[in-house]
Amino acid sequence: MALDGIEQMDIEDSKGGTGLRQYYLSKIEDLQLTVNEKSQNLRRLQAQRNELNAKVRLLREELQLLQEQGSYVGEVVRAMDKKKVLVKVHPEGKFVVDVDKNIDINDVTPNCRVALRNDSYTLHKILPNKVDPLVSLMMVEKVPDSTYEMIGGLDKQIKEIKEVIELPVKHPELFEALGIAQPKGVLLYGPPGTGKTLLARAVAHHTDCTFIRVSGSELVQKAIGEGARMVRELFVMAREHAPSIIFMDEIDSIGSSRLEGGSGGDSEVQRTMLELLNQLDGFEATKNIKVIMATNRIDILDSALLRPGRIDRKIEFPPPNEEVKESPRTEIIFFFDRVFGTNNI
Secondary structure (H helix, E strand, C coil), X not given: CHHHHHHHHHHHHHHHHHHHHHHHHHHHHHHHXXXXXXXXXXXXXXXXXXXXXXXXXXXXXXXXXXXXXXXXXXXXXXXXXXCEEEEEEXXXXXXXXXXXXXXXXHHCXXXXXXXXXXXXXXXXEEECCCXXXXXXXXXXXXXXXXXXXXXXXXXXXXXXXXXXXXXXXXXXXXXXXXCXXXXXXXXXXXXXXXXXXXXXXXXXXXXXXXXXEEEHHHHCCCCCCHHHHHHHXXXXXXXXXXXXXXXXXXXXXXXXXXXXXXXXXXXXXXXXXXXXXXXHHHCCHHHCEEEEEEECCHHHXXXXXXXXXXXXXXXXXXXXXXXXXXXXXXXXXXXXXXXXXXXXX
């Protein structure tokens, strides 16, 4: 009987130890889950703290910039020496200013925008060029897929535009060897539908240049000075993306002959044309910027726009005729027969 009682007590003690062990194990698991949850919360709070600290730093930097004195914005005319440049500040005028030691004088080029300190007029920052979004949309991102082989009946015109536009872009050394200036621009004139725009697209394809297409009517603005500003920014964008071709269609909308006693709208159109003449005189032909203008009313264009040095070649696009066997009209028919396989034309 005594042995049986002792065995029963041992069994009860073993059962009680197992239950206590399971209790502590479950307690440990609960505490581990709590620790993991707290650790996740801690990491989340640390990430939020880092994000807020970054925002605080940005706000402090912005506050510091706001508390600083403002700078004048000027345009570089030319470099005087290694430490001084001539800057034009509107409307004060032109000043010779010092260049900050942190600025490389080689980066200060003519026509670039710079910031001048308010107290000493020291050039301390080079600003990006300001281009109107409407002007930036004029640049054609994709190179036109038109080629000379797709044009029929314009062999003479293709030869002339190759001499004026394609040859200077691809082989400028030929002009340097001969000591002659490169042509700046060409005027394409003729009735509508004779291939002026198509030929301009083909030139852009074969020269592999940035193609900027603008209609003259887009430069006619109601606000005073807006059209002239767009012309300036158009040439700024062309210089930044050189080599480039500016194709100005319907040039007669802003390039018509000037008349005395015009209305306010006519005065704004004339102001836009004067800015165009200024830009044509200002940019150098060696900068790989070529201008192609197109119109079907050459008779109303201003003589100042057509003079040599601005428009170096005028190319006529006559309508196809039937005077001779090998006429442009016949060439066009043969071209379509070759491309589309037409029979019995």
